Amino acid sequence: MENLKEKLRLVISKIKRAPLIDEKTLNEVLKDIQRALLYADVSVDIVLRITENIKKRVKEEKLPPGFSKRELLLKIVYEELINMLGGETRYKPSIKKGQLHIVLLMGIEGSGKTTTAAKLAYFYKKRGFKVGLICADNYRPGALSQLKQLGEQIGVEVYGEENRDSIDIAIKGIEFFKKRRYDLIIIDTAGRHKDEKNLMDEMSKLVSAIKPDETILVLDATIGRQAEKQAKAFNEIAKVGSIIVTKLDGAARGGGALAAVVKTGAKISFIGVGEKIEELEIFDPPTFVNRLLGFGDVKAIVDRFRAYEELDKKRLRAMGKGDFTLLDLLDQLMALRKMGPLRKLVELLPGGYNLPADFERVGEENIKKWIAIMQSMTKKELLHPEIINRERMMRIAKGSGTSIHDVKALLKSYRMTKSYIKKLSKQRFKKMPYFSK
Numbered sequence: 001m002e003n004l005k006e007k008l009r010l011v012i013s014k015i016k017r018a019p020l021i022d023e024k025t026l027n028e029v030l031k032d033i034q035r036a037l038l039y040a041d042v043s044v045d046i047v048l049r050i051t052e053n054i055k056k057r058v059k060e061e062k063l064p065p066g067f068s069k070r071e072l073l074l075k076i077v078y079e080e081l082i083n084m085l086g087g088e089t090r091y092k093p094s095i096k097k098g099q100l101h102i103v104l105l106m107g108i109e110g111s112g113k114t115t116t117a118a119k120l121a122y123f124y125k126k127r128g129f130k131v132g133l134i135c136a137d138n139y140r141p142g143a144l145s146q147l148k149q150l151g152e153q154i155g156v157e158v159y160g161e162e163n164r165d166s167i168d169i170a171i172k173g174i175e176f177f178k179k180r181r182y183d184l185i186i187i188d189t190a191g192r193h194k195d196e197k198n199l200m201d202e203m204s205k206l207v208s209a210i211k212p213d214e215t216i217l218v219l220d221a222t223i224g225r226q227a228e229k230q231a232k233a234f235n236e237i238a239k240v241g242s243i244i245v246t247k248l249d250g251a252a253r254g255g256g257a258l259a260a261v262v263k264t265g266a267k268i269s270f271i272g273v274g275e276k277i278e279e280l281e282i283f284d285p286p287t288f289v290n291r292l293l294g295f296g297d298v299k300a301i302v303d304r305f306r307a308y309e310e311l312d313k314k315r316l317r318a319m320g321k322g323d324f325t326l327l328d329l330l331d332q333l334m335a336l337r338k339m340g341p342l343r344k345l346v347e348l349l350p351g352g353y354n355l356p357a358d359f360e361r362v363g364e365e366n367i368k369k370w371i372a373i374m375q376s377m378t379k380k381e382l383l384h385p386e387i388i389n390r391e392r393m394m395r396i397a398k399g400s401g402t403s404i405h406d407v408k409a410l411l412k413s414y415r416m417t418k419s420y421i422k423k424l425s426k427q428r429f430k431k432m433p434y435f436s437k
Contacts (some may be wrong), residue, residue, distance in 0.1 A: 004255050005292050007036035021069040041224035041256025050080050071301045085285040086262045091269040102185045107218035109191025112246040116218050117188040118150035119280035129183040134173035135160035139190040167209045207238040214241040224253030228260035242269035249274045324418045327382035330374040376400040
């Protein structure tokens, strides 16, 4: 994945350095994204869909006040990569303490099922669950011995028998752990390929016999886009609840495997990010994309856009008419904390107005202080600041851990903001669709 990470970060760097995001620059960026994804073995149809979506959105999406086209492009690239990997929602385990949950692992030979079984057991044991492992692999020599060694390493009991039918082993193992009131049973099975009909039929019978609460397919990231065919084949014999993608740490084709899996409609639950027993984590597309692009600047820009989208449009309309209270100021500050200085609040208003220089110098520390002061006020005081006298100021200052001077400074800045907003031309606001409704 390091190559994909390096190539995508070069794309982000190119966008940031571009003096202008025109048609030529946009096409160059899209070609770079295509090359990066194709190199990671992402299928051509997925690559084309992503880049077409990026181009369409850059051209059609309205640029909010206070944002640049460069920032819009970065946001769209970020969101399309997340969509490629399954969207914003992360996997949520359904396992509950005191309620037996049976998980069956299946996959092709060499995908890392046995190690993954131990990693999964360790993951849940660390979270307070009583976990047992069953070795239902009666084909691979040494499979039971390997699982027992891993079980000893993590302190998890392993059930298995040599030279017995895999279905029989699984049934007896479940009874063994059920009597001991275990929360979670993880069953490791023999590796099989989609073209091995006998083994696939056996898996189908095993699923029917034990009726697991969850069937997890383990896929090796090095198989790239072939993951799609494997996922579809296993899903036909046993409804795949989720997929664990292993060996992502060293797989140049890992991006292709992840994208291929998502294409099937299956949910990626965990990813293996290293060989150590603890190197298994819940798959979260936004976190994964942040790693690829370099957590920081891009995520901060996306947060700014989302903070803007969360703003109450009715309140913005009221601000345009000069109807602006301390409650409005508090709400907007709370919503825009991620956006930096307070001047961003007015930059979001139509027309791209800037606050006076003195006001712009107010730092984040003062913002925090202002929020504390306003949170110490009554709702009546927030809606009608004119009633705040010295006695009220003393109470507010004491409640917020500030001084009367700080309270006075906030009120002075608030009055200045309200006066400034009132001066903005109402006609400028009427031109914006959501202000004219």
